[in-house]
Amino acid sequence: MQGMSERRYAAHAGVSRGAVQKARLAGRLVLFADGSIDAAGSDARRAAMTDPAKQRPAPSRGKLKPVPEAALSAVGETLREQGLSAPAVGGSTTFLQARTANEVLKAQERRLKLQKLKGELVALDRAKILVFRLAREERDAWVNWPGRVAALMAAELGVDTATMHDLLERQVRTHLAELADVRADFR
Structure with missing residues (x-):
């Protein structure tokens, strides 16, 4: 086999095997005589023939967007208000802490809406x-x-x-x- 199998090319391109099969049927892949996939040629042809508007964004593979400092401090403040452990300023906030803070904020928001509906809270x-x-x-x-x-x-x-x-x-x-x-x- 000169080139890659469908499975190997799917892993190489970061797509599913079904997407590779569709690309093969649509003629967006470069094939060797034995039917295996020429990775370099196929990458170039797929890039040229695929509509960018119809492509999914590439998976982030460990590259996370930085979270604004204001959001992190808000999470810490909310956790401290509830008596829960919060990371130090500049420390790293875990996903669990952020989710807990989010749930606390949603509960506070619901309580405020309920108080307003009952007439206990005024503008x-x-x-x-x-x-x-x-x-x-x-x-x-x-x-x-x-x-x-x-x-x-x-x-x-x-x-x-x-x-x-x-x-x-x-x-x-x-x-x-x-x-x-x-x-x-x-x-």
Whole structure:
């Protein structure tokens, strides 16, 4: 036998034996007189005659794509949040660790969706609007308070009503200015 058998050529080309047989019938292989396959000639002819759009990508044979550092750190962070062992930063993440982190994230996502459906979880924008509205109502109640109680307090203490109103209003505005420095952090 001068050349390769169908099985040997299939292993050489990285395709199945059936693909080699189809290529032989389609005339994409170079054959020796004894029917064996000329590997170099067949490789060239197959490359020239095969539509690249219809070819499968070559198997990676140990060449793995590098995983972005951000993805690896996210896996480690998720595992640590759940109290599971995570690789050190820059260490290698195993497939099992990555799959575990993926399952944990899917479970967390399902839990959040369920909480949202039950009404236990609200959107951040809606929460901000509600907190702002509540703070404004509270501020308005305090701003109006000196006008409501100044006359009663002045009569009880025997002082001028206008003086009492001015004093209370000044103190309330000072207190509200201090409270205005407080910012709601929704993170």
